[in-house]
Amino acid sequence: MGLFDAILKRFANRDIDWDDLEELLIGADLGVPLTVEILQQLRSLGRTLKAADVLAECRRRILSVLPTTEGMALSPLASGLPRVILVAGVNGTGKTTSIAKLAHLLTREGHKVVLAAADTFRAAAIEQLDHWATRIGVPLIKTQYQGDPSAVCYDAYEAATKRGATHLICDTAGRLHVRSNLMEELKKIERTLGKKDASAPHDRLIVVDATTGSNALAQAREFHASLNLTGLIITKLDGSGKGGMAVAIQHQLGIPTLFVGTGEGVEDLHRFDRERFVEDLL
Incomplete structure (x- = not known):
């Protein structure tokens, strides 16, 4: 209810x-x-x-x-360079699956996407993203388990440029327990990407689970301190009656919701519509 x-x-x-x-x-x-x-x-x-x-x-x-998200559509860059999107989130929120769904959504809209498996300290994340990339027909740049995340992003940026991709989506760290290491890893990724495009990364998103309530707010706050987040992807909004945490995150942290996941299917990720959100979920 x-x-x-x-x-x-x-x-x-x-x-x-x-x-x-x-x-x-x-x-x-x-x-x-x-x-x-x-x-x-x-x-x-x-x-x-x-x-x-x-x-x-x-x-x-x-x-x-809740702001309107017009102008937050992850549109291609005027420069023609790849728009770099870093995505973070704790394990269990549906981060890797949401990245695949986002890549699929952008591809359906006519964009060219490359994926980077830079959550290298979780072998399952690399395997899962590899599976999804094959399924949706999007190229994936990866390395071995416990490889250098920034090197993966660097290689992926080069691959995206050569392929004429409009978007590069990087699956990044999914842990919080060693925040200093997380911050250093993310800063290194940003420095590495900055060698290719001084304005990259252009978007820094977090994936949160709607059913976790105030925990989602705490996760967003922690990652925001490290990553200066620019947007939110909310998963598991299919029939839970939840969603108020999106309002709390916007109100307290100023992070807008850009996409919502409403099911298990590859097409069950949608751009955020605040009017529909308020009427359907609250």
Whole structure:
């Protein structure tokens, strides 16, 4: 059950109980700061409120937080060089699968994509991306297990340039427990890519699992500190009734959601539509 349905059910035939409403908003993963703002705004109305009043304010405030993603479409660079997209995320979020789906989406839109298997400290990630690359018909540059991630990205950039690719998507580190090493690895990748294009990487995305709630916010905050994230891919939004964490991440960290995963199929990744998101998922 989504947030709006839960509010209607809880307060359909009775006045608003502030404690109950606070519980619903926090339970929907909107985060404490935004919950407090919504409650303060409702209280400031100074009158008896019904469920419809609460819904209207929640919808208005959430829409005001979520930006339109026009101009965030990962469009090809005017220079003709490959647009470099680094993708991070902890194991289990669907990172590698989402990268394959993103490559497939961009290919369907008429772009030429090259993949780089730079999460080299997880053998399964290399194998999984290799499988997906074959399945969707996209070239993959890889190295052996525990190889140098920056060298993979360098080789992949050269391959993307030679092939006239519009996009290079790099599967990067999927761990957080040694943050200093993660930061150094990512900085080295950026320095290496910068030798080819001073503006690369152009996008730094994180993949988060919608069903993990506040953990997704914590992961985004940690990676943001290391990577200065520019966008979010949310997975497992198929019928979970979750999604509030996308609002919390935007509100607290300023990271916009660019894509949402709604199923297991290769075509179940879609560009984020905030109106649809609010109506369908909240």
